[in-house]
Amino acid sequence: MTASAASASADSKRIYLFDTTLRDGAQTQGVDFSVQDKRMISDALDTLGIDYIEGGWPGANPTDTEFFAVDPGFKHAKFVAFGMTRGKGRSAANDPVVAPILNAPTVGACFVGKSWTYQVDVALKVSYDENLAMIGDTIAAAAAAGKEAMYDAEHFFDGYKADRDYALACASAAFDNGARWVVLCDTNGGTLPHEVEAIINDVLTHIPGNRLGVHFHDDTGHAVANSLTAVRCGARQVQGTLNGLGERCGNANLTSLIPSLKLKTDFEIGVDEEGLQSLTKISRLVDEILGRAPNRHAPYVGANAFAHKGGLHASAVAKDPRTYEHIPPESVGNERQVLVSNQAGRSNVLAQLTAMGLEVDPKDPRISDLTASIKTLEAEKGLTFDGADASFELYTRQQFGQSTSFFQLDRFRVIDERRHNAKGDEVTESMAMVQLEIADRVFIEAAPGNGPVDALNAALRKALLEVYPGLKDMHLTDYRVRILDGRSGTAAKTRVMIESEDSAGRTWTTVGVSTNIIDASFDALLDAIAWKLLKEGVHAI
Numbered sequence: 001m002t003a004s005a006a007s008a009s010a011d012s013k014r015i016y017l018f019d020t021t022l023r024d025g026a027q028t029q030g031v032d033f034s035v036q037d038k039r040m041i042s043d044a045l046d047t048l049g050i051d052y053i054e055g056g057w058p059g060a061n062p063t064d065t066e067f068f069a070v071d072p073g074f075k076h077a078k079f080v081a082f083g084m085t086r087g088k089g090r091s092a093a094n095d096p097v098v099a100p101i102l103n104a105p106t107v108g109a110c111f112v113g114k115s116w117t118y119q120v121d122v123a124l125k126v127s128y129d130e131n132l133a134m135i136g137d138t139i140a141a142a143a144a145a146g147k148e149a150m151y152d153a154e155h156f157f158d159g160y161k162a163d164r165d166y167a168l169a170c171a172s173a174a175f176d177n178g179a180r181w182v183v184l185c186d187t188n189g190g191t192l193p194h195e196v197e198a199i200i201n202d203v204l205t206h207i208p209g210n211r212l213g214v215h216f217h218d219d220t221g222h223a224v225a226n227s228l229t230a231v232r233c234g235a236r237q238v239q240g241t242l243n244g245l246g247e248r249c250g251n252a253n254l255t256s257l258i259p260s261l262k263l264k265t266d267f268e269i270g271v272d273e274e275g276l277q278s279l280t281k282i283s284r285l286v287d288e289i290l291g292r293a294p295n296r297h298a299p300y301v302g303a304n305a306f307a308h309k310g311g312l313h314a315s316a317v318a319k320d321p322r323t324y325e326h327i328p329p330e331s332v333g334n335e336r337q338v339l340v341s342n343q344a345g346r347s348n349v350l351a352q353l354t355a356m357g358l359e360v361d362p363k364d365p366r367i368s369d370l371t372a373s374i375k376t377l378e379a380e381k382g383l384t385f386d387g388a389d390a391s392f393e394l395y396t397r398q399q400f401g402q403s404t405s406f407f408q409l410d411r412f413r414v415i416d417e418r419r420h421n422a423k424g425d426e427v428t429e430s431m432a433m434v435q436l437e438i439a440d441r442v443f444i445e446a447a448p449g450n451g452p453v454d455a456l457n458a459a460l461r462k463a464l465l466e467v468y469p470g471l472k473d474m475h476l477t478d479y480r481v482r483i484l485d486g487r488s489g490t491a492a493k494t495r496v497m498i499e500s501e502d503s504a505g506r507t508w509t510t511v512g513v514s515t516n517i518i519d520a521s522f523d524a525l526l527d528a529i530a531w532k533l534l535k536e537g538v539h540a541i
């Protein structure tokens with residue numbers, strides 16, 4: 001194919017998104033998807049508008065085998081199975097590794113094969129011609145089976161740098177035998193954007209852009225930039241994972257790639273505006289499934305992606321959000337935060353008052369008093385509302401004469417005991433007791449927990465649920481501790497921040513400060529419960 005023909009075939013603006021979260025993302029340290037996890041994530045990806053969802057490697061492990069046992073019935077995405085090219089000396093039809101991929105209830109079949117002479121020599125230990133045959137035979141078998149055949153050219157960019165002609169021969173072996181997509185992989189993540197541009201432009205003289213895909217790892221922090229560079233050059237399929245999951249430094253982050261393509265280029269993707277608005281929710285769903293705290297500083301979807309702390313910034317954003325926000329937060333399902341701290345001015349406080357629905361005259365002297373008191377609390381007590389939106393709202397309402405008290409705490413007790421159980425194993429057990437009053441009724445409850453904070457949370461819930469059943473769907477998602485003065489050793493003042501979430505999708509953060517970490521944690525817990533009850537419309541006492 002001539003360069004002009006390849007260029008013409010890449011003129012289409014349609015970019016196809018290929019998600020590898022369920023396989024490549026599963027290689028992240030500490031990540032182990034269950035079958036149910038895979039179903040939840042794949043359903044979310046389908047709703048989002050992803051074009052291809054790679055489910056894993058059928059036959060490689062019991063989880064993937066069970067996941068591929070039935071067709072997931074995607075409404076938008078094409079289901080893809082992943083595997084390896086046939087082995088040495090076998091036909092693709094008789095290869096036990098290839099067969100499960102061809103027999104899976106999928107539209108697509110993606111096969112990884114070597115494209116670097118070093119890997120052919122050291123890993124496969126076959127001749128270069130045999131490797132080309134392994135690629136071509138496997139892709140031909142998949143195409144003959146009616147699959148949308150794809151070739152993941154592993155280590156392509158390193159292979160190209162070592163032996164350009166052989167790397168191109170591997171890509172051509174797949175293309176010539178019916179591959180719908182030839183995907184160039186930067187397997188060790190070491191390629192930079194200027195190299196990507198030169199290499200993609202050369203490959204396009206052999207393989208048309210509408211048959212060319214890319215898969216970048218993020219070891220230099222350039223996976224998203226490399227992907228966008230490849231698209232700009234002419235590649236029309238981009239692979240990546242949600243939240244950039246993957247081994248080592250991860251893969252190209254689709255939660256950054258999708259809005260970048262949708263909102264900042266004239267390329268077309270399968271994600272519509274409604275899907276884009278679900279991006280933040282889906283990103284956090286994945287973290288919740290994995291039991292991980294979301295990256296607050298993640299582009300587009302992080303809790304701090306549209307957070308403004310400095311008074312001048314807040315003032316400018318109030319007049320024109322475009323000053324410090326490159327896109328409207330709601331376009332990706334996120335929201336603006338105007339943080340309150342010792343760097344805050346009246347603009348920050350006014351913005352927060354408006355957000356919580358308090359109608360206050362900007363000239364009201366209580367605003368200046370509130371701003372001053374916030375700075376004093378941080379300077380003298382270490383109590384910061386920076387990021388603790390719920391505690392700030394409770395404090396502010398109290399300063400403006402509104403009650404945020406829903407019960408009266410009389411006392412609490414926490415007992416931690418380390419002992420040997422009946423089996424002789426050393427165990428540590430926590431037990432908490434709380435006594436509180438609600439409308440002249442006294443509640444005394446005790447509960448065990450996985451640590452003192454968990455025990456306190458359980459005891460509080462046990463005491464409150466009878467009167468406030470709306471607390472049932474509230475759960476803690478993150479717990480952070482910071483020592484404010486390390487020079488004081490174990491007597492140092494401690495700041496605890498707790499993040500909570502409910503079934504309505506609301507997330508909120510509360511803060512407590514004390515020289516006693518249990519006391520600080522309990523204050524943050526009390527605020528978390530009070531804010532939830534406030535938002536449920538419960539009348540304060």
